Amino acid sequence: MNKLVKKISVILMMCMLISFSGIESMAVEISENDENKTIISEEENEISLEQEAEATNPDENTQEEVENSQEISENQEEIEYIYLDKKILADGEEQNIVVALEDEEKKLDSASLIYEFKETAERNEIEASNMVDNTVLFTLPYDILSQGSYRLIGVECAIGEEKIFLEFQEEEIAEFEVSAEDKVKDTEAVPEVTAYAMGDDGNVVEESGDNITEAVESAIRQMAAPTAISQFSTRARESRDSEFVIALDPGHDSHCGGAHANGLAEEVLTLKVANYCKEELEKYDGVKVIMTRTGAECPNPLPGSYSSAKDIRQRVQKAVQQGADVIVSFHFNSSGSGSANGAEVIYQNQSYDAAIGLESKALAEKIQKELVALGLKDRGIYSKDSTDGSHDPNGVKDDYWTLHNEAKALGKPAVLIEHAFVSGNVDSANLKKESYLKQLGIADAKGIINQYDLLNGGPRKEPGVGKIEFKATGEDTFDVILSDVKNEEKIQTIYVPIWSANNNQDDIYWYAAQRQSDGTYKVSVDIKKHKGDRGNYIAHVYIIDKQGNQILANDGQYKVIYYHASIDTLKVSQNATDKTKLDIVVSGINAPNGVDRIQAAVWSENNGQDDIVWYTMSKQSNGDYKVQVNIANHKYDAGIYNVHIYLFDKEGLSFLPKATNISISVPNVSIAAKPLPDNSTQVQLSASNVGIYGNVQNVRFAVWSAENGQDDMKWYFGTRNNSGVWQVTIDTSTHTGTGVFYVHSYSVLADGTDKFLGNTEFTVKKQTTASIEKLEVNKTNENTFEVLLKGVTASNGVKNIQVPIWSEENGQDDLVWYDASKKADGTYYVNVDIKNHKYNTGIYNIHVYLFDKTGKAFLLKTTSTRVELAEVKITASDMDGSQKNFQLKAANVGKYGNVQNVRFAVWSAENGQDDLIWYTGKQNGSGTWTATAEIARHKSSGTFLVHVYAMLADGTDKFLGTTSFEVKKQGVASIGKIDVTTDEKGNINVNLAKVYAATGVKKISVAVWSETNGRMI
Ligand SMILES: [Zn+2]
Missing domain, CATH: 2.60.40.3760 (Immunoglobulin-like)
Structure with a gap:
């Protein structure tokens, strides 16, 4: 520990323990590292002690003070440190003063402190109450001190035989005040502890702290600082009374009388006029009047060394001690001649302090003006320089009058009024009137009031x-x-x-x-x-x-405060799961004044800042700030979003430390119109991805045809399907127009605002039609019929008409597409030959298709017709009754068209088909084919079977039908012809012709009977 500091601490601790209770706690620990030993002043000063000699010149109008310098001791000792623990010493307290010498090796044997009571310049001395090596403590109890300011002059020390006097070098330092107050209110937060140290530059520096340790530490630090600023400090005076204090000095007194003439005594008149003046001044607010004398007697003690000059100085000093701001001295003039009359005022010259001189002169002017206004002769105002050569440092002569000099020495203006001449033949008459004296006092007061603007408690002439x-x-x-x-x-x-x-x-x-x-x-x-x-x-x-x-x-x-704040990173991202959300995060926040709030200003580039929103971000546990932005707040705009981050600190400053932008895409709401199939006029409207707008209240579609503006506009409300698509099916036939249709879709969002979702269009073709008035089917021949199409029309014109026709027999195996031909009268027709349909008979289906010129097909009509033909007839007959040849015939074969041949297969039933013979027919006229079967070529008699086939024109075989006939056995007899005739005679003639008997005829018997009475007779 620094030895000096240690000693100061120790000695202070002792003094605390002994006598002081004003500081409650005291820390004496001082850093070991504090090596500031350079606090010692290197300055070498001649030590001199000023002693004030009493004036010996009794002339009140001359300078009395003489300075005598007496060199007591020349030494090179230096004061390192002076410490006072109070700036104001209150009743019951003690002032502790520590003084340390620079030389740490010095051991003091004795020491005494010289201090001065500033009010009277009286000096006193007190012995040290404690010493440690080179450091000494003085204790001044309240009881031995007077109320007022004290300053420390120096220390007289004895080290062995050597006696030295160390004068504190700087004026005004190390002062303290003694107050009558029990406890001084420390309204200015001026610390109680005050320490002084002498720096390299010789200046004494004040250090302050809450306790001694702080004060000492602070002092040492201050010493180390090369640019210590403080030069000195004394405690500010108690702020002056708000009153303006005017000291009135009634010149002279009973001990030191003034001019006497015409029965008038100056010392009497001055007191009277001063009292009148006081009475007048006290009518004003904020004015305090003090009198240097209130009675006839001299106000100051009258020891042997009395001089009027000393009395005057004491009057001035006391007045200033009582707070006088200005001193006005009252006098009356005298002359050997009665003709000298009138008033004059003497003010201070501009020596030492020109400002005081000027103020004094201004006051003199004001007073003189009032006196002259009473009718007094104007003898003018003036200052008077000293005549003994004394002067200020600038060579300006001192004032002549003690009053002026002393007041100026104490920083106050003063004037001396010679009101009138007691010896004057004019003035003396007036001065005998009490009322006139009062007028003089009032005039003086007015002058003072005018100078200091005392009306209404006006401003002071104070800085x-x-x-x-x-x-x-x-x-x-x-x-x-x-x-x-x-x-x-x-x-x-x-x-x-x-x-x-x-x-x-x-x-x-x-x-x-x-x-x-x-x-x-x-x-x-x-x-x-x-x-x-x-x-x-x-x-x-x-x-x-x-x-x-x-x-x-x-x-x-x-x-x-700090004028900066920053943010390291700003991250803006589109939410991965909900693309309508932006996540904003800032981190690395540096705001030395503290963060009040962080806001994100967000807007989309779309339409400028029309959608700007200020978001207040929330603080996270890790210190980041976050906010999630819903693009619903920004009209669901896609594209570029600007993000500006504003930081508002706790001092009300705002910063824009970060800004960025982000481009986002959102799923497009798509509006679609899909015509339904067939020739339907229905169209399905849909709006998808509406979900990006949240739970919308509805989705609706405005639909109108381009024709004739919006005259056919209608609103359709969609319904939401399971896939989240809003749909509605409309019928365009309820609109008047055709062609292009426009669709605009809107939604009422959850918050009630209307949102345009998008638009689309679709086209409805003009209605195409085709029709037929009449369809006829007419038989035109055995094997043909005609289909007649009458009154055929098509809105787009007929390109062609096709008629598919097929018989119901064996499905559509015989389907034929016929191209209809057009007749001159506009009738279309198709000729059908059943040969195209395998000669099928029965129901024929007929469909009529019209193809218009746009290629569109219309099924105009369907019908059916029945086709019936004569049956092929197969017969067999004995050609001559001989049963030798049989004619075979196939009639109606022509229905099969031009057959290539007709063949007859003939065989006897006996023994299977062992005797089958094919007979080829010969065409015999219209569709009848014949052939002759020769029995002799067959083996047997009895039943013969006949099957008939034809080879059609296309080479296919066609079975035509069957028949049979009987052939009698050989040996049997037969009659080919019986004729029975009856003649007129009743003869019955029976003629038998073609009688055959295989074995020859022997006889022919004819049995004849009538039907009457039974059979044969
Ligand atoms: Zn006088």
């Missing part, structure tokens, strides 16, 4: 800073701008102590504000000087006036 503003100049820097600076002529310096709220005042710096050309004052702050702290900064504004008074003029707060 001030009306406005404090903060302006960021960078991420780590800001300016403090002080404006509305009042009574600037009274300002010496404006200091702005600034510290961050973080960790108390550990980073406080005192900045001297720089005056700008526009009259404002500025301090530029870089937070690096404040440990880089961000957050609230507190600034106080102290004005040091030209008299060295400190005034807390203003304060303010400013927040230092």
